[in-house]
Amino acid sequence: MPATLQGVSHHKTCVNGVELHWVEKGSGPLVLLMHGFPEFWWSWRKQIDPLSRNFRVVAVDMRGFNESEKPATGYDTTTLAKDIRDLIDHLGEPAYVAGHDWGGIIAYQLAMDWPNRVKKLAILNAPHPDAWIQGWLTHAEQQRKSWYVFFNLLPDFPEENYKAQFHNGTVRLARVMPPEDVAIYREAFEKPGVAKAAVNYYRELVKQIPERRGKMPNRITCPVRVLWGCRDVALDPIVNDIAANWINDMEIFYFPKAWHWVAFEKPRAVTRHLREFFQ
Numbered sequence: 001m002p003a004t005l006q007g008v009s010h011h012k013t014c015v016n017g018v019e020l021h022w023v024e025k026g027s028g029p030l031v032l033l034m035h036g037f038p039e040f041w042w043s044w045r046k047q048i049d050p051l052s053r054n055f056r057v058v059a060v061d062m063r064g065f066n067e068s069e070k071p072a073t074g075y076d077t078t079t080l081a082k083d084i085r086d087l088i089d090h091l092g093e094p095a096y097v098a099g100h101d102w103g104g105i106i107a108y109q110l111a112m113d114w115p116n117r118v119k120k121l122a123i124l125n126a127p128h129p130d131a132w133i134q135g136w137l138t139h140a141e142q143q144r145k146s147w148y149v150f151f152n153l154l155p156d157f158p159e160e161n162y163k164a165q166f167h168n169g170t171v172r173l174a175r176v177m178p179p180e181d182v183a184i185y186r187e188a189f190e191k192p193g194v195a196k197a198a199v200n201y202y203r204e205l206v207k208q209i210p211e212r213r214g215k216m217p218n219r220i221t222c223p224v225r226v227l228w229g230c231r232d233v234a235l236d237p238i239v240n241d242i243a244a245n246w247i248n249d250m251e252i253f254y255f256p257k258a259w260h261w262v263a264f265e266k267p268r269a270v271t272r273h274l275r276e277f278f279q
Helices: 041-051 077-091 102-113 127-140 140-145 147-151 157-168 179-189 194-207 240-245 268-277
Strands: 008-015 018-025 030-034 054-060 094-099 118-124 224-229 248-256
Touching: 008 077, 018 041, 018 077, 030 041, 030 077, 030 102, 041 054, 041 094, 041 179, 077 094, 077 102, 077 194, 077 248, 094 102, 094 140, 094 224, 102 118, 102 127, 118 268, 127 140, 127 240, 140 240, 147 194, 157 179, 157 194, 179 194, 224 268, 240 248
Parallel strands: 030 054, 030 094, 094 118, 118 224, 224 248
Antiparallel strands: 008 018, 018 054
């Protein structure tokens, strides 16, 4: 069953050498929404319509996911951030940016590398890439929670394992979403090339550890608001404490009973935060 959402328009364009797909709704200041693993633009389905009453809302399929192109390369954080930089340029104005999971990691990279493209940054259960690296190197709890990242370094097997998890209902997002929603994500994830592209995000981040571990990241100068589900099994809040050292203006709101998919689990609260923060 294909994902649908009333009133959105679908678009594609080539940016940074890759064709990206996105949906759009509303008018006003630009809000760009970036999804995580193993999702696509539809992860923002509960925010798009209410935000579109005040904003021009764009929810993108990241490189390698769903209807966007799935090249063999380009899954390092710098290239992925360039994709979004060029999409923002194509859309014609700097954006209020919200990112979840991998979308948040790349949103952090975007704000570090091209601060003039980001007005404000909202992060949902996603680590600053350098904070994740430092957390993995120095904090036992984040090390324990990161085991799967290194599992993803195996050739080919992780891709088939995630497909199997969708089939047997053990994929992590099935903990909080109904079967009909999981089926929509499964259909998107099973498109040719998606699984390998999605796992390559992890492989490329690990390759960056030697270069980034001793390097001071660029400061983030735009305001940052973090919305964090405390029951996340993959990320420890220590990554927020570490990231705060490199961000001029950061506020964090914790949701004690939410897991990793806070936009789905707490949709009204997340929408309220985004609308208030981006005004």
